[in-house]
Amino acid sequence: MARVFAAKENGAVADVLVLTTGGTIDKLYFDALSTYQIGESVVDRVLKTARVTLSYRIAEVMRKDSLELTDDDRALIARTVADAPEQRIIITHGTDTMAQTAQALGSTAGKTIVLVGALSPAxxxxxxxxxxxxxAFATAQxxxxxxxxxxxxxxxxxxxxRKDRAANAFVAVE
Incomplete structure (x- = not known):
């Protein structure tokens, strides 16, 4: 089984750091008439269910819909990535502005950073x-x-x- 690092333990570093920021992947809906709210991340449960054997550490950065992210939020994500001892980082993120956050991370050197989200809640x-x-775990490796x-x-x-909203899919741009 994977060794899950609650934090940096005895100088050891996890193979992968997962940063959670919110987005659809962690949304909760109570009924068809209510609004959503972003709940506690399901990432750890998903990884345990999948029996991931690679060591990982999960850290929550924020719980926001990506449409609500500001430049300051993106700067915080970038600082968190830069300050992390791990070289492989996965960021769970809402899909609407995922490409903008990727751009904000563009100057980060020497790390493999993978943004991932979902079009429906986990x-x-x-x-x-x-x-x-x-x-995302495979890509990070x-x-x-x-x-x-x-x-x-x-x-x-x-x-x-970029995200093609009409197709509800990502497309490569030249």
């Missing part, structure tokens, strides 16, 4: 969240340093991608 039976998170987005079966260069 708590839903037919969510893409589990698959996307698994792709094999991709070169840089900024990546792993969504719906495709790994994108995080600095050359």
């Amino acid at each position: 708590r839903f039976a037919e969510s893409d969240a589990t698959f996307n998170l698994g792709m 094999v991709a070169a340093s840089g900024i990546w987005i792993a969504m719906n079966g495709t790994v994108f260069d995080g600095l050359r991608v």
Whole structure:
């Protein structure tokens, strides 16, 4: 089983750091008439259910819908990434502004950073969240340093991608 680091233990560093920021992946809906709220992250439960054996550490940065993220929020995410001892970092993020956060991380050197989200909450039976998170873990292990987005079966260069809202999918840009 994976060794889960609650924090940096005895100078040891996890293989992967997962930073949670909110977004659809962690949304809760109470009924069809209510608004959503972003709940406690489901990432640890998903990774344990998947029996991930790579050591990881999870840290919450914020709980926001990506449409509510500000430049200050993106700066906080970038500082958290830069300050982390881990070289492989996964960021759970809402899909609407994921590409903007990838751009804000563009000057980060020497780390493999993978942004990932979901088009339906992980708590839903037919969510893409589990698959996307698994792709992000694989990408973090094999991709070169840089900024990546792993969504719906495709790994994108995080600095050359946009969300096509009409298609509800990510597309590469030149």
